[in-house]
Amino acid sequence: MLVVDSxxxxxxxxxxSLLDESVGSEINLQIERGGTPLTVKLKVGDLHSITPNHFLEVxxxxxxxxxxQQARNFGFKCGLxxxxxxGYMLSRASVPRYSIIKKFARKxxxxxxxxxxxxxxxxxGERVPLEYVTYTDRHRNKHTIVTIDQRGWYATPQLYTRNDATGLWIAKSAMLxxxxxxVSIHQRGHRDVNSNVDENIAVEGTVSSSRDLDDIKGVSRHSSSMEGSSLAEQVIKPALVKFEVCVPPICMIDGVHAKHFTGAGVVIFLHPFHNFALVAYDPSTLGVGASVIRASKLLTEPALRRGDSxxxxxxIDSLHAKSRKSIVTNWQAVNICSSDFPRYRAINTEVIELDTDSVIELSGVLTDEQGRVQALWASISSQLFGCGKEGDHQFVVGIPIYLISQxxxxxxxxxxxxxxxxxxxxRPVPFVRLLEVEIYPTSLTEARSYGLSDRWVQALDxxxxxxxxxxxxxGCFAGSKAETxxxxxxILAIDKKPITCFLDIENACQKLDHSVGSDGMLNMTIFREGKEIDLIVGTDAIDGNGTTRMVNWCGCIVQNPHSAVRALGFLPKEGHGVYVSxxxxGSPIHRYGLYPLQWIVEVNGQPTPDLESFIETVKVLEDGEFVRVRTVQLNGKSRVLALKQDLHYWPTxxxxxxxxxxxxxRRTIKTLQRVIHSTNGN
Incomplete structure (x- = not known):
């Protein structure tokens, strides 16, 4: 380039400077290309018109x-x-970051x-197709199904627009x-509890199938898809539904039936110990697909033993049911060490091992020859340390079906x-009574070395x-009634009856619900420091809901400590109801160093032992106000820091x-209401 407009x-x-003065006008350029002088005329564009001044949050x-900038990097047209x-909705549909959306709901x-x-x-709750393209595979469009967020965790879609007069991004609802x-937020229709809908199909896996084995055999003679399959496979296939492997208590779940019908699932119970969740889906929402669904039969007795077939x-991924005959090789207690941060892990659970490759991370069920379910073949998460194998680890084991059937x-x-x-x-979802203590078996040989008497060794044997x-x-869960x-x-005995496995303790806990005047207390005989002691130990009733309340303040999520935190055996004496999870x-807590895995025990000198007192304290704080916060970390150390509240971008x-x-x-506790007079037409 030699000359611009003379x-x-x-x-x-x-x-x-010359380009800025000519925005919207044409300019003459004299250039030299390959030794040949050329004169061209170009129109100068406005850089602001191709710089986004708004974005959608949904x-x-x-x-x-x-x-x-990204259009230049990717070689795409500006404005796409x-x-x-x-975020949540698109990541569930596997739409990656930096994608370009081409079609949505076929438009x-x-x-x-x-x-x-x-x-x-x-x-x-609607499921619609989405078509997108990525810059790494720009010549081929990709397709996926998006489920519109239906749980109400997020606010309605917000459109943020930059205000050049103030430098702030102003949010307003993107929809009428x-x-x-x-409208669908407030019209989540509920079925009349007095309706004559067959409640037996309302909860997956809770009733026995009305079909007998002769019906199944009849199907196998007329269905080519069943040729060569085992009887167990034929029986169980109409009951198989494929959900995500990891099921947190607050999530949206899509299940795919073996007959290729899709339905939404809802977590109704999450067991705090045994690594399983109860997920309900409504077969009636599948239309014609409901007629092919059958509930599985559960076989709780006799329990599986070593050598059983x-x-x-x-x-599998193609939604074909596959079966394999295996042998039970071992029963053992699952032992998962604590991870580097508190998270859900299976404890106090005996699992089943098979003569199969344990690295196969395909979930399923273990059945007898007649297709009756005896165990779940489920994935368990753990964390490995040392030997160059640090990180998350998944393995599959059998979880006895009687734990679920209870x-x-x-x-x-x-x-x-x-x-x-x-x-x-x-429906009433009952409490489950548990002894909130982490337990692991010790061999009688080792117990004898600790000083356990021959009488008890013989009795347990x-x-x-x-x-x-x-x-x-x-260890004992902090805050549980079993802290004695x-x-x-x-643990030697309960009510003078020897105890040798986890099931013995759970059965004793369940009996308390039917005992008059028990007050949820167990009469235990224990061995402590060389002595046999009789103790009264309390139990806890768990509802299985998991976390049901959380507060977002200055960009941190606070809640009551979940069971994985309590399993560490420590809660601050100042109060433990405001745990930063x-x-x-980019939030204030990130800028000022209020990191997760600690408790907020004071705000501006006011104690905050629970979420209610925390809300009452922070809702009077103003935008831009510096707040003094005292925290207690997992190791018990106390810390004081100050942060500046930002209610414009981070409302409470x-x-x-x-x-x-x-x-x-979702309820807004405090936000900043600004009245901005725009000077740039935005």
Whole structure:
């Protein structure tokens, strides 16, 4: 480039000044290409017009027009609908960061307004196709199914627009109040509890199939897809539903039936110890697919033993049921060490091992020859340390079906408990009584070395000659009613009856619910420091809901400590109801160093022992105010820091789960209401 509009250009600053003065006009350029002088006429564009000044936030995703910087990097046209952050809804559909959305709900998406118009016409819970392209595979469009967020964890879609007068991004609702997306938030229809809908199909896996084995054999003669399959595979296939491997208590779950019907699932119970969740899905929502669904039969007795033959039946990716005959090789207690941060892990659970490759991470069920379920073949998560194998590790084992049936039978029989809306029907979900203590078996040989008497060694051996073990306390959950037990205690008997396995303790806990005047107390005989001691030990009733309330303040999520935190055996004496479970990047707590895995015990000198007192304290704080916070870490150390509150970008809000409606309710506690007079037309 030699000349710009008759001005010789030798510096970038001069060229930029000439271009700035000619925005929207045409300029003449004299250039030299390959030794040949050329004169060209170009129109000068406005850099602001191709720099995004607005973005959409929906279900945690950030979507905006493609900026000229990224358009230059990717070789795409400016202004396309660009996924800067997939958030929750899009990440569930495997839409990666930096994608370009081409179609949504079968409608072309040319700019952000098109995307907003389409999603505003969709109701929460709808499943619609989405077409996108990535810059790494730009010549082939990809397709996926997106489930519109239906749980109410996020606010309605917000459109943020930059205000050049103040430098702030101003948020407003991206949708009208009468749009189907907004209306569906308040119209989550519930089935009449007095309706004549067959409740036996409302909860997956809770009833026996009405079909007998002769029916199954008849199907096998007429269905080519069943040729060559085992009888167990034929029986269990109509009951198989494929869900995600990891099921947190607050999530959206999509299940795929073996007959290729898709339905939404809802977690109704999460066991704190045994690594299983009860997920309900409503077969009636599948339309014609409901006629092919059959509930599996559960076989709790006799319990599986070493040498027993079982069929491992599972759904592969093509949704074909595959079975394999296997032999039970071992029963053993699962031993998962604590991870580097508190998270859910299976404890106090005996699992089944098979003569199969344990690295096969395909979940399924273990059945007998008649297809009756004896165990879940489930994935368990742990964390490895040392030997160059650090990181998450998954392995699969069998979880005895009687652990699941104990809870299912209570739900089916209507055992008294707090009501929960399950597939539109109000059902009582009972409390499960547990001894909140982490226990692991110790061999009788080792127990004898600790000084356990020959009398007790013989009694325990006679009670269970196969296991030959005694249960030893690893630690007690902080805040539980079983705190009279200490680390290292050996549990010998309950009500003078020898105890040798986890099931003995659980059965003793369940009997308390039917005992008059028990007050949830167990009469235990333990061995502590060389002495036999009789103790009264309390038990706890667990509802299985998990976390049901959380507060977002300055970008941190605070809640009551979950069971994995309590399992560490420590709670601050100042108060333990405001536990920081996570924080958001770029938020005030991130800038000022209020990191997760600690408790907030004071705010501006005011004690905050629980969420209610915390909310009352922070809701009077103003935007831009510096706040003094005292925390207690997991190691017990106290720390004081100050942070500056930002209510414009980080308002204070809370989420509450309402079991009776099976919905999450989001409530704004405090936000900043600004009135901004725009000077740039935005």
């Amino acid at each position: 001005s010789i250009v030798t510096q970038f600053l001069t060229m930029e 279900s945690g995703a950030v979507i905006h027009p493609l900026s000229y 609908v660009y996924v800067a952050e997939p 072309d998406i040319a700019h952000l307004g098109d995307f907003i118009a389409v999603i505003s016409e969709l109701s929460r 109040l009468e749009s189907p997306y907004v 079982v069929y491992l039946v599972r759904l 809870v299912l039978e209570k739900i089916i029989s209507g055992t008294p408990g707090p009501f929960r809306l399950i597939n539109g029907i109000r 006679e009670k269970d000659p196969e296991r030959r073990q005694v249960l030893q306390v690893i 037990l200490l680390e290292g205690d050996m 996570r924080g958001y990047a 809000w809370e989420l509450n789960f309402e079991p009776e409606t099976a919905t999450w309710q």
